[in-house]
Amino acid sequence: MCGITGWVSYQRDLAGQRPTVDAMTETMSCRGPDDRGTWISGPAALGHRRLAIIDLPGGRQPMTVEAPGGTVAMVYSGETYNFTELRAELAGRGHRFTTDSDTEVVLHGYLEWGAAVAERLNGMYAFAIWDDREKKLVMVRDRMGIKPFYYYPTADGVLFGSEPKAILANPLAERTVTLDGxxxxxxxxxxxxHGFWDGMHEVEPGTVVTVDRSGIRTHRYWSLETRPHTDDKEATIRHVRTLLDDIVRRQLVADVPRCTLLSGGLDSSAMTALAAQQLARTGETVRSFAVDFVGQAENFVADELRGTPDTPFVHDVARTSGTEHxxxxxxxxxxxxxxxxxxxxxxRDLPAGFGDMDASLYLLFKAIRAHSTVALSGESADEVFGGYLQFFDPEARKGLTFPWLESFGRHFGDDExxxxxxxxxxxxxxxxxxDSYATASGEVRRLDGESDFESRMRTISYLHLTRFVRILLDRKDRASMAVGLEVRVPFCDHRLVEYVYNAPWALKSFDGREKSLLREATADVLPRSVYDRVKSPYPSTQDPAYAVALQKNVKEVLAQPSHPVFELVSRSVLEEAVRIDTPQITQASRRGLERALDLALWIDMYRPTLKLT
Known part of the structure; x- marks a missing residue:
C-alpha cells in the first residue's frame, strides 16, 4: 500500500521541476512511511511513497523496465491478490522477474497486454504508467474504487495523485471550491x-484514463452488469461460502503483521471467523481489534439505529474464534x-462530516498501527448483501430518491x-x-421478465454499490492511510459483488431478514448471539460530555466574527445551538456543531477560494 503522484507536461522538461515533484511526493508520506522515490524523464515525473507489505526489500518504486523503443515506468498503490497466478502465466510467456512483488507483476502485465492488464487483476489498486515508447500516461483504478485516485488536467498535460493534497502541492492546481463542490x-x-476541488477529477472505478499529446481519454473496463441468476438457494449459499473462503485466503497474504477489525456485527464477525479458521491450519492466531467508548456498555441506550452495544458480541466472537483480542x-x-x-x-482534504465516527475511526486505526500493518475489514457487506434498514423501508422502496436519504435526516438531521x-x-x-438520482437509476438494466419489485430492489442495490459505498470506502482508506495502516475489504472482491448483485432479492432475504445469504454461508463459524443479532451501524458515542465539548469548541469559533466560515454557516443558528442544555442536544443538533467545526477548521487549514455564485 502506498501513495502515488505525478506530473506530465508536454511543453517542458520536468528535470528542472524536481523540487515541486518532491513536494508532491512528500504529501503522501503518511501513506508510505517506509520508503520514497521519484523518477523524471523529459515530460514525465513520477513520485512514490511506500508502505512495505509484500517483498519488503524488492518492491521499491518507481519501477522501470527497459522495453524495445523506450522505458516503461510505473507507480503503484494497492494489492493484487492474484499476482502469483499472473506471475506464473507471464513467466510462461517469457517474462523474467527480479523481485517477488506484485508491483513487478502488474508492470510486466502491462508490457504483455497493455491497459487490458486491468481486466486480469483481482485486488484494490490505483496505478500510473508512463510509456515512453508512445509518450503516454496510463492511469488505472480498481473496479470498486477501493483505492483513491485523482487527476487535474493542465494546459499541456496533467497532474495526478492518490489524494488531492498531492495535486494541490503543485502551483498549477488552484484551491477553488464552487457551489458544485x-x-x-x-x-x-x-x-x-467528481473531485470536489474545481478542475479536479477522480479516475472512476473500473476505468482507464489515458493522457497523450492529443488529450485525455477514458475507457471503462468494468461496470456492474445485470445478468440472470440460475442457482437455487442451497447452491447460492455454497457458492458465496466458496468465494469468501478464497477471498479471505488471498487477502491474508502479507509479509507484515495482520489483524481484523471486529465490531460484533455479522460482517466483521464472519470475516474474522473465516480468517481465524484459515490461519489455525498453520498454527497462527488472528489478532482482532474493536472500538469502544468509556461507559458505553454500562450506560447504553437503545435507539432506532442501534439496538444493542457492540462489546458483548465482539467478545463472543473473540472467544469462539480464539482471537487475540x-x-x-x-x-x-x-x-x-x-x-x-x-x-x-x-x-480527507475536505470537511467530510461524520463527526465522532470519523474521529473514533482515525483513533482506532492509529492504535492498531502500533501492532499491525494490515487489517481486514467487514466494510461493504451491507451494500453487497442488503443489510441496511433502507432495504426494508417501504418509503425507500418507492424509488423517489436515493434510499438512504429517506431516513438520513430522521437519524442525523438536515445538513442544510x-x-x-x-x-x-x-x-x-x-x-x-x-438530477443525480435520475442519472444513477437510469444506469440499471432490468432483466427480461423481472417483476417490478425485484427490479426496484436491484436498483436499490446498484445505488448502494455505486453511489453510497464509495463514500465509506474513501473514508476508510483516508483514515487508515493517514497512520500508515493498510485496510483490506474482502466483501469488495468483484467476483462476490457481481454474483450477489445478480441474486434476486427473494434469495438475499429468504428468511425475512437482512443479509440472509451471508448469515447462512458463515453460520458454522459464528456464535449464536451474532447469528441472531440485528444489524447495528458503526458505533457513536452517547456520552453527554462529548456534546458539551463540541459546544465549547463552537463558542471559540463564534468568538471570531470575521471568520470566513460565516460565508457558509449561519451565525445565529450556531449561537442558538451552543445555548441548548446538554440533555436537549439531539443527534441532529450535535451533527450541526460537528459540521460547523469541520468547515471552520478546513478553511483555516486549506485556505480555499470559495466561489458561491
Missing part, C-alpha cells in the same frame, strides 16, 4: 468522477480534540440546517439530488 459535500451521494476504548476528550479533528480533515439562507437558495440541493 459544496453540493457534493453536503448531499451524501458520491458522484462518480483488544478493545480500543476512547473517551470524549479524545473524540472532541481539535487536533484529532484537524488530522481527520487533513486525511446550519447554512446561511442565501447559500441554501444558491445550492438548491433538492434539484441536485433529483
Amino acid at each position: 459544496l453540493r457534493e459535500l453536503l448531499v451524501m451521494v458520491k458522484t462518480p468522477g 483488544q478493545d480500543i476504548v476512547l473517551d470524549s476528550d479524545q473524540l472532541a480534540d481539535p487536533e484529532v479533528r484537524s488530522r481527520v480533515i487533513a486525511a 440546517a446550519i447554512l446561511g439562507e442565501d447559500l441554501k437558495h444558491s445550492l438548491d440541493l433538492a434539484s441536485y439530488v433529483a
Whole structure:
C-alpha cells in the first residue's frame, strides 16, 4: 500500500521541476512511511511513497523496465491478490522477474497486454504508467474504487495523485471550491468522477484514463452488469461460502503483521471467523481489534439505529474464534480534540462530516498501527448483501430518491440546517439530488421478465454499490492511510459483488431478514448471539460530555466574527445551538456543531477560494 503522484507536461522538461515533484511526493508520506522515490524523464515525473507489505526489500518504486523503443515506468498503490497466478502465466510467456512483488507483476502485465492488464487483476489498486515508447500516461483504478485516485488536467498535460493534497502541492492546481463542490459535500451521494476541488477529477472505478499529446481519454473496463441468476438457494449459499473462503485466503497474504477489525456485527464477525479458521491450519492466531467508548456498555441506550452495544458480541466472537483480542476504548476528550479533528480533515482534504465516527475511526486505526500493518475489514457487506434498514423501508422502496436519504435526516438531521439562507437558495440541493438520482437509476438494466419489485430492489442495490459505498470506502482508506495502516475489504472482491448483485432479492432475504445469504454461508463459524443479532451501524458515542465539548469548541469559533466560515454557516443558528442544555442536544443538533467545526477548521487549514455564485 502506498501513495502515488505525478506530473506530465508536454511543453517542458520536468528535470528542472524536481523540487515541486518532491513536494508532491512528500504529501503522501503518511501513506508510505517506509520508503520514497521519484523518477523524471523529459515530460514525465513520477513520485512514490511506500508502505512495505509484500517483498519488503524488492518492491521499491518507481519501477522501470527497459522495453524495445523506450522505458516503461510505473507507480503503484494497492494489492493484487492474484499476482502469483499472473506471475506464473507471464513467466510462461517469457517474462523474467527480479523481485517477488506484485508491483513487478502488474508492470510486466502491462508490457504483455497493455491497459487490458486491468481486466486480469483481482485486488484494490490505483496505478500510473508512463510509456515512453508512445509518450503516454496510463492511469488505472480498481473496479470498486477501493483505492483513491485523482487527476487535474493542465494546459499541456496533467497532474495526478492518490489524494488531492498531492495535486494541490503543485502551483498549477488552484484551491477553488464552487457551489458544485459544496453540493457534493453536503448531499451524501458520491458522484462518480467528481473531485470536489474545481478542475479536479477522480479516475472512476473500473476505468482507464489515458493522457497523450492529443488529450485525455477514458475507457471503462468494468461496470456492474445485470445478468440472470440460475442457482437455487442451497447452491447460492455454497457458492458465496466458496468465494469468501478464497477471498479471505488471498487477502491474508502479507509479509507484515495482520489483524481484523471486529465490531460484533455479522460482517466483521464472519470475516474474522473465516480468517481465524484459515490461519489455525498453520498454527497462527488472528489478532482482532474493536472500538469502544468509556461507559458505553454500562450506560447504553437503545435507539432506532442501534439496538444493542457492540462489546458483548465482539467478545463472543473473540472467544469462539480464539482471537487475540483488544478493545480500543476512547473517551470524549479524545473524540472532541481539535487536533484529532484537524488530522481527520487533513486525511480527507475536505470537511467530510461524520463527526465522532470519523474521529473514533482515525483513533482506532492509529492504535492498531502500533501492532499491525494490515487489517481486514467487514466494510461493504451491507451494500453487497442488503443489510441496511433502507432495504426494508417501504418509503425507500418507492424509488423517489436515493434510499438512504429517506431516513438520513430522521437519524442525523438536515445538513442544510446550519447554512446561511442565501447559500441554501444558491445550492438548491433538492434539484441536485433529483438530477443525480435520475442519472444513477437510469444506469440499471432490468432483466427480461423481472417483476417490478425485484427490479426496484436491484436498483436499490446498484445505488448502494455505486453511489453510497464509495463514500465509506474513501473514508476508510483516508483514515487508515493517514497512520500508515493498510485496510483490506474482502466483501469488495468483484467476483462476490457481481454474483450477489445478480441474486434476486427473494434469495438475499429468504428468511425475512437482512443479509440472509451471508448469515447462512458463515453460520458454522459464528456464535449464536451474532447469528441472531440485528444489524447495528458503526458505533457513536452517547456520552453527554462529548456534546458539551463540541459546544465549547463552537463558542471559540463564534468568538471570531470575521471568520470566513460565516460565508457558509449561519451565525445565529450556531449561537442558538451552543445555548441548548446538554440533555436537549439531539443527534441532529450535535451533527450541526460537528459540521460547523469541520468547515471552520478546513478553511483555516486549506485556505480555499470559495466561489458561491
